Amino acid sequence: MTAPREVAIVGGGLAGFTTAQELRKHGYDGRIRIIDPEGVPYDRPPLSKEYLDGSMPAEKLPFVPDSWYADNSVELVTERVAALLPAEGRLTLAGGTELSADTVVLALGGRARTLPVPGGDLPGLLYLRTKADADLLRTRMVPGARITIIGAGLIGAEVASTAAKAGATVTLVDPVPVPLAPICGAELAVRLHAMHAEHGVDVRCAMTTAIEADGPEYTVALNDGSRIVSDTVLVAVGIVPETGLATAAGLATDQGIVVDEAHRTSNPAVYAAGDVARIRHSDGTLLRRHEHWESAMHGGQAVAASIVGLDLPQHGAGWMWSDRYGVHVEAVGDMVNGTPIVRTVDGVPVTAFRMESDGRMIGACTIDGGTAIRAARRIIDRGIVVDPSKLADATVELKKLAR
Ligand SMILES: Cc1cc2nc3c(=O)[nH]c(=O)nc-3n(C[C@H](O)[C@H](O)[C@H](O)COP(=O)(O)OP(=O)(O)OC[C@H]3O[C@@H](n4cnc5c(N)ncnc54)[C@H](O)[C@@H]3O)c2cc1C
Structure with missing residues (x-):
């Protein structure tokens, strides 16, 4: 060639x-x-x-x-x-x-996807895709500023965390009760989503039906009849x-x-x-x-x-990470299918796995899990069959199961 x-x-x-x-x-x-x-x-x-x-x-x-x-x-x-x-x-x-x-x-x-609702094309709405977008958003992250974020996926959640830390008054809107469940599994997604309210973010589970602008203020109308007034609206819907x-x-x-x-x-x-x-x-x-x-x-x-004209590089299960409220989230593989196994520490879920019926792992997600995700990735990529009771036991080091 x-x-x-x-x-x-x-x-x-x-x-x-x-x-x-x-x-x-x-x-x-x-x-x-x-x-x-x-x-x-x-x-x-x-x-x-x-x-x-x-x-x-x-x-x-x-x-x-x-x-x-x-x-x-x-x-x-x-x-x-x-x-x-x-x-x-x-x-x-x-x-x-x-x-x-x-x-x-x-x-x-x-x-960035726009919202298909009346006012979804207002010129002052913010999106986050580029450095210029981030520079503009930064100027709004000031104590007391009212920021409404539409979409509680990866980017919306990260911005909510950053804005709350900056002292802004943050409202986070999403019609999905537990966003990120397809990426992290419901068990960890529930814990992650709960962090918003724990950090003072006003979380609304509702559809946005319209956005109106009145001078420098925006009003986001929701399908539960409520209306949120803010200085900045970030649309983070994919x-x-x-x-x-x-x-x-x-x-x-x-x-x-x-x-x-x-x-x-x-x-x-x-x-x-x-x-x-x-x-x-x-x-x-x-x-x-x-x-x-x-x-x-x-x-x-x-x-x-x-x-x-070289051989294609081979890659195993896909990996991603995200950060919010000082915690580091990593996920690998498929967290949608399979049977869940959850590791808890003091009753709090820290790592979740998805297992096939033949005992193979197909996905894993962890919050501040350190090296666990690397071990889980090895288990998935090599098709290692692991004992489910050991997976559920947080005292068992995952890397020992990956050998
Ligand atoms: C704010 C933010 C946070 C993220 N955080 C994470 C994370 O924590 N973990 C994670 O795994 N992933 C994260 N991602 C996703 C990750 O960054 C993307 O998957 C990755 O950037 C995709 O790279 P890309 O090269 O395909 O596209 P992009 O990075 O989007 O680059 C596409 C480029 O194409 C250019 N372009 C478009 N049209 C034209 C044209 N007609 N002519 C010339 N150039 C053009 C654009 O200007 C752009 O620079 C994040 C993404 C964003 C935006």
Whole structure:
């Protein structure tokens, strides 16, 4: 297989940056451009955590020092891509410039989902996806400020925690009684959700039916008849994958850009990775998109290996983390299916597992579980059958069961 001469990576988030980094690690010596209006690639998880609360400076957000790009001959093009012309080996930037590229990597991520309710498109509503979004949100995190957060998923919950710590008066709205149960399992999700009220956040289990603006104030109307008045409304109800460029270029999409196991789209010269990509296995099974950091990195690694013709890296069960109210949450694998086993300490659930009927573990989640999640991951990936009574016993070290 002949490596391409010019790779254009559209989107400089984790998936795009990893693709460039891995291509160079594999010795690829052709031209690499990362094209993204945001400029120097940076990491997003701190935007709802230590960057938002001011404990991490902006200089720490980029993946690598600026000098890395010149040292590795990776060009940054700070512009939006407006169109792809894969058949002609070209793409068009928003300003009209055309760039050549015999291989294109789409690492476009997603944009924040808007609320489909009256007022859901008000210009003053905040979202959190970019550093600029976090910078704006930070200015609102002041003692006494009234902040309503719609959506108690990962980002909404983290921002609620950060805002409460900053002294803001926080209301958190979600129609789901126990958000995050699909990621953490209901047992731990209940504990995590309860932390909001324990830290003074006003938690409302209701649907948002409308948002109104009156000068600097917003009123969020709920389907239980209540109305919340605040200075800031953050809408954190998930993302919509950025499939527009792919669709316009005639690539297969289905709530994500459809790729094969090698991350190739329906056009063999175009790859996709990260939050925007959705893998279809060779047997036709279309997987769910992942919207987690590690999966975006793995996607970039897979694309780079595919481009240079190496075997695809093998990865085990998917992993994610989140932080709120000073606790660290990690989850691996599938916490939706299987039978639950829960470890408690002093009656408080700390780790939950999901087991298949044949004794194999398929998922685990832990709150401040230290090394437990690494051990659980090994147990899952190696198919180790463990004694359920030992799993439930918090005095048994999980890493001993993983041997
Ligand atoms: C606030 C926040 C906190 C998070 N916290 C966690 C966490 O704790 N744990 C975890 O596992 N995951 C977390 N995530 C998720 C994780 O950061 C994402 O899964 C990851 O960033 C996805 O990387 P990506 O490269 O696919 O997309 P993105 O990081 O979204 O990057 C996509 C890039 O594409 C660019 N782009 C879009 N359209 C165009 C275009 N037309 N032309 C050029 N460029 C374009 C965008 O500007 C953007 O920079 C968090 C995400 C956010 C936003």
